Amino acid sequence: MQQAIQLALDNVPTGRGGPFGALVVCKGQLIATGVNLVTETSDPTAHAEIVAIRAACQKLSAFQLTDCELYASCEPCPMCLGAIYWARPTKFYYACNRQAATAAGFDDAFIYDEMSFAPTNRRIPGYCIPSELAARPFEAWAKAGNKIPY
């Protein structure tokens, strides 16, 4: 955890992105690290956890982090928590919580609050546009013989 915090601290003077760091460990071995690169890379998804997860998956040539654990300097935001669920490490650890991120000027707690609202009631609203074609991709997926579930 101290290494994740140090990554976060060291990222500030670089101007690459926010004060966040993360790393992925598998069976006691460090697999990959990540820092926030949002502003340097013009990528709003380049949070430390996402950068670390992507790097770890590349290193393992896998889209799953089986038997891995993630350490983050701050509680993962909903985007990063979602990424954790798709990558499926066994657990994760964090130092600061979402309230500390909010106090530092970040939207983490706000986005957690928004998650529970119906899509149309959110600050960035989402609207369902029904379509007769909507189900076709899932129908094709159900019938596909070459698919790799994830």
Added chain:
Amino acid sequence: MQQAIQLALDNVPTGRGGPFGALVVCKGQLIATGVNLVTETSDPTAHAEIVAIRAACQKLSAFQLTDCELYASCEPCPMCLGAIYWARPTKFYYACNRQAATAAGFDDAFIYDEMSFAPTNRRIPGYCIPSELAARPFEAWAKAGNKIPY
């Protein structure tokens, strides 16, 4: 929306990833498209919406999708909804909902349900490890003169 659905449908026989498509529009102009590339790229974060958001931001050389809208063949999962909040388009549209994704074998609704639990009570639990060093990255960020808020 028909184009987003067609992207999803066309992605199935390619074996690149799941049956999902998305695109970003700015003031009536198509900026970028995305399809699910999870299995092809070994990247669990390569959902259609994230791929489209990243591509749109690269095209605009910006980490914000100001005045943009996102169209997705299916309701964004929590990871992608989080990415939408960080990219800040004005709104988004979708065809299928999370229940349809669940029926097709995907974890979207499950992950939405998990979001509302305390970290330690989730299926992938998160544990806070307090540290005397934890606040230092945010303290450095508060004092940093060169920072770019996002």
